[in-house]
Amino acid sequence: MRPLKKVMVDESHRQAWSTRPEVAARMSPANPADSSYAEAARTLVVAGFDVAVHVDGPLTAGILADVDVLVLPHCSDDAWESTVGVGSCVYTGDEIAVIDGFVRRGGGLVVLAETEQAKYGNNLGAIAKLFGVGIVNATAQDPVARFNDVSTWIMLEAHDAHGYNVFADVQAACFYRSGVLELQADQSDAYAFATSSPTASPANAPVLVGVSVGAGRVVVAADSDFAGDDSIDDVDNRALWRALVTWAAAGPRLSAPTAAVSAVISSPAWERLTTAVEALRPLQAKDGSIVGDPDVASARVEEIVAALHELAPHVLHQAEYIEAVTNDFRAWRDGGFGVPDFLDSLMTFHPESVRRDGIEHVVVFPMYTQNGNPNRNVEAVTIRTVWPDWIAELEATSYDNAAFVPIEFMGFTSGYDTHSAVLFPETVATREVVPFSWGGIFCDREAARFRRVSRAAADRLRLALPPEAEMLLNHQALAQETFVLWDLVHDRTHSHGDLPFDPFMIKQRMPYWMYGLEELRCDLSTFRETEQLESQGVVLAPYVRIAILFDRLFRFPTTGERVRNYDGLAGQIIFAWLHKNDVIRWTDNTLRIDWSRVQDSVNSLCIEVDTLYREGIDRSRLGHWVAAYEFVSSLVPPHPQSTWAQGPQALPGDLKEAVDAVLPDEFPLNVFYESLSKALTPTIDSARGITGAAV
Numbered sequence: 001m002r003p004l005k006k007v008m009v010d011e012s013h014r015q016a017w018s019t020r021p022e023v024a025a026r027m028s029p030a031n032p033a034d035s036s037y038a039e040a041a042r043t044l045v046v047a048g049f050d051v052a053v054h055v056d057g058p059l060t061a062g063i064l065a066d067v068d069v070l071v072l073p074h075c076s077d078d079a080w081e082s083t084v085g086v087g088s089c090v091y092t093g094d095e096i097a098v099i100d101g102f103v104r105r106g107g108g109l110v111v112l113a114e115t116e117q118a119k120y121g122n123n124l125g126a127i128a129k130l131f132g133v134g135i136v137n138a139t140a141q142d143p144v145a146r147f148n149d150v151s152t153w154i155m156l157e158a159h160d161a162h163g164y165n166v167f168a169d170v171q172a173a174c175f176y177r178s179g180v181l182e183l184q185a186d187q188s189d190a191y192a193f194a195t196s197s198p199t200a201s202p203a204n205a206p207v208l209v210g211v212s213v214g215a216g217r218v219v220v221a222a223d224s225d226f227a228g229d230d231s232i233d234d235v236d237n238r239a240l241w242r243a244l245v246t247w248a249a250a251g252p253r254l255s256a257p258t259a260a261v262s263a264v265i266s267s268p269a270w271e272r273l274t275t276a277v278e279a280l281r282p283l284q285a286k287d288g289s290i291v292g293d294p295d296v297a298s299a300r301v302e303e304i305v306a307a308l309h310e311l312a313p314h315v316l317h318q319a320e321y322i323e324a325v326t327n328d329f330r331a332w333r334d335g336g337f338g339v340p341d342f343l344d345s346l347m348t349f350h351p352e353s354v355r356r357d358g359i360e361h362v363v364v365f366p367m368y369t370q371n372g373n374p375n376r377n378v379e380a381v382t383i384r385t386v387w388p389d390w391i392a393e394l395e396a397t398s399y400d401n402a403a404f405v406p407i408e409f410m411g412f413t414s415g416y417d418t419h420s421a422v423l424f425p426e427t428v429a430t431r432e433v434v435p436f437s438w439g440g441i442f443c444d445r446e447a448a449r450f451r452r453v454s455r456a457a458a459d460r461l462r463l464a465l466p467p468e469a470e471m472l473l474n475h476q477a478l479a480q481e482t483f484v485l486w487d488l489v490h491d492r493t494h495s496h497g498d499l500p501f502d503p504f505m506i507k508q509r510m511p512y513w514m515y516g517l518e519e520l521r522c523d524l525s526t527f528r529e530t531e532q533l534e535s536q537g538v539v540l541a542p543y544v545r546i547a548i549l550f551d552r553l554f555r556f557p558t559t560g561e562r563v564r565n566y567d568g569l570a571g572q573i574i575f576a577w578l579h580k581n582d583v584i585r586w587t588d589n590t591l592r593i594d595w596s597r598v599q600d601s602v603n604s605l606c607i608e609v610d611t612l613y614r615e616g617i618d619r620s621r622l623g624h625w626v627a628a629y630e631f632v633s634s635l636v637p638p639h640p641q642s643t644w645a646q647g648p649q650a651l652p653g654d655l656k657e658a659v660d661a662v663l664p665d666e667f668p669l670n671v672f673y674e675s676l677s678k679a680l681t682p683t684i685d686s687a688r689g690i691t692g693a694a695v
Contacts, residue, residue, distance in 0.1 A: 003388040003538060005068035005249040007223055010054050013091060014083040017073040019053055027082040028419045031382045033229035040227040040241055045112060046072045049240050056086055059095045069108035069249045075123040089122040100130055104214030108248030112224035115139040115177040131218045132190050134182035142200035147174040154178055160464035161191030166180035166243040168466035168595040172235040175223035181206040182648055210247060219244050242444045246467035252474045262410040263314040264360055270411060273307035277380045288366040288376030288429045290337030297337055301329050306588045314361050321348045325364055334358040340366040343430035351405045352438035354541035357387040366429040374417025376429045382410040386484055401492045403437055406484040406669035409691040417689035421445045443486050446482035447479035449687045450551050456683040457554035461591035469546045482543040489529055493522040498613040511625055511662045513632050516569035523548050558677040559684050562665040569667055576635035577605045586672055622655060636667045
């Protein structure tokens with residue numbers, strides 16, 4: 001997949017480190033690892049970054065034009081260190097001005113300082129001071145919190161700072177002969193990510209700092225050795241290095257990405273098409289038939305047909321569909337504008353057969369929109385398939401799902417100005433139920449809603465975010481492809497395992513918690529599957545875990561009506577499980593997550609749900625519903641007036657009557673969600689018709 005961000009490591013100022021093994025070997029022939037950042041570079045590549053090296057000449061705005069994070073490793077004159085042997089260890093005034101502008105416009109900067117900083121002859125201290133951080137000429141020592149019994153190898157004291165948690169995946173980290181940092185007293189946007197311990201000398205002194213500067217971010221570390229090849233695998237130094245660079249890269253850039261250009265939307269015919277569709281809407285009844293002036297409706301239909309034919313050259317692969325939908329519109333008109341039947345044209349619409357990244361489709365049908373408009377109004381939508389090569393390969397080799405079509409909104413009529421984020425064939429008005437052959441998921445809308453609601457929830461709950469979570473919430477393109485991967489694995493899971501469901505669960509009538517458990521099962525299985533995907537080098541696997549966790553914890557329980565909200569219930573179950581097991585805590589209106597335990601706890605919940613399904617094979621249908629109810633109610637307390645809560649003896653024997661006995665809100669929200677729901681309502685409402693281009 002395309003790199004998450006571009007990181008440039010400077011090796012043009014007599015750095016004492018090199019990402020190039022052959023250079024490190026020349027610097028330290030006896031122990032190349034003592035001068036090598038090869039593993040640090042490889043760690044970033046595995047995490048999805050593009051890593052470049054600047055080896056000669058001054059740093060200029062042109063060189064940094066496509067860079068997201070600039071790393072300045074410790075540099076020295078030759079009296080103290082073996083170096084890469086080019087240039088000067090002093091950055092010029094022009095270079096410092098370039099670095100300053102780069103950061104303030106949205107770039108990330110990582111400065112790796114050293115013990116007794118002043119003696120090396122470089123001016124990294126001047127660069128750090130530009131952003132409010134002083135590098136003290138000292139060496140920290142700790143007789144207690146030390147690594148390998150060496151008092152100058154100090155263990156770091158981690159801190160959550162201003163909503164950031166760079167130590168989410170770090171249980172312990174060590175700095176080797178570390179210097180000490182100072183923060184300006186008025187530096188409100190500077191954060192001590194880590195200090196020396198209370199037993200150190202100096203005690204509780206900042207040694208790792210982050211600073212928000214303009215639109216950019218700066219990391220200053222008082223030690224450079226922690227990321228070297230000979231130290232990066234001590235304790236969790238590798239995870240810390242990755243987290244620091246990710247945090248520096250995660251800030252939102254000032255320059256928004258250029259929106260994709262759509263040949264369809266750019267055509268004047270698209271505006272004529274949508275205008276005609278919107279004018280037809282007031283003439284339609286709930287079932288789609290025309291109750292207004294038929295002559296006016298006929299004129300609008302001809303305008304729709306004419307616009308479609310004008311758009312046809314932009315979607316040559318849809319020639320059969322455009323001809324068929326033209327015939328369906330005219331047959332509807334000629335038949336007196338009764339209940340529309342667009343079966344013939346629907347059977348020619350097959351986006352799953354042309355899954356090419358960026359290919360566009362024009363879609364015009366009388367249809368309802370799930371979680372949106374319940375009426376069968378004529379709608380016009382232009383969609384673009386999202387099918388990068390790495391997703392195509394995963395689908396072809398590991399997650400076969402010929403019906404899965406991730407798509408973007410390019411343009412839509414008002415029926416899709418709703419919470420709906422899917423395009424399914426069964427929503428189209430037809431004379432008979434169509435066979436299932438494709439399902440479109442608007443990954444851009446889902447990603448945009450996820451980002452907006454999760455950010456609002458994190459702010460409300462004062463949740464300290466790991467760098468990867470921040471990266472995901474700040475960058476639409478990353479979130480969008482994360483949702484494609486999540487949906488691919490989730491969607492396939494519906495038809496696999498014990499008691500497989502119909503993929504869209506429309507042919508089975510059962511209590512709504514069963515649908516909630518099914519959605520939960522698929523998400524938990526996906527969460528667990530990401531461990532294997534990550535080991536195979538799928539960069540977005542850890543981002544999928546964050547997306548599942550945040551969407552289920554924050555967005556789903558607080559979105560939509562409470563009437564049989566099975567997606568919301570799935571989120572309530574995850575919250576209750578993690579809270580019960582002390583993985584999450586809500587104290588003083590602050591939510592804390594023990595990230596070190598999330599994976600194991602979610603995997604345990606997945607085992608519980610899988611066991612419930614497997615044992616359900618040996619039960620009657622009603623018995624399985626009862627067992628599932630008992631499982632859910634052991635975590636999420638049911639409504640006090642529930643018939644089901646009184647036990648199996650209170651239920652009617654007839655399955656339909658048992659389903660009818662379910663309360664509309666059988667599992668009400670707890671006090672946490674009542675509070676959060678009220679706070680998030682404005683944000684959720686604002687995301688009603690959002691698309692990826694809007695954030």
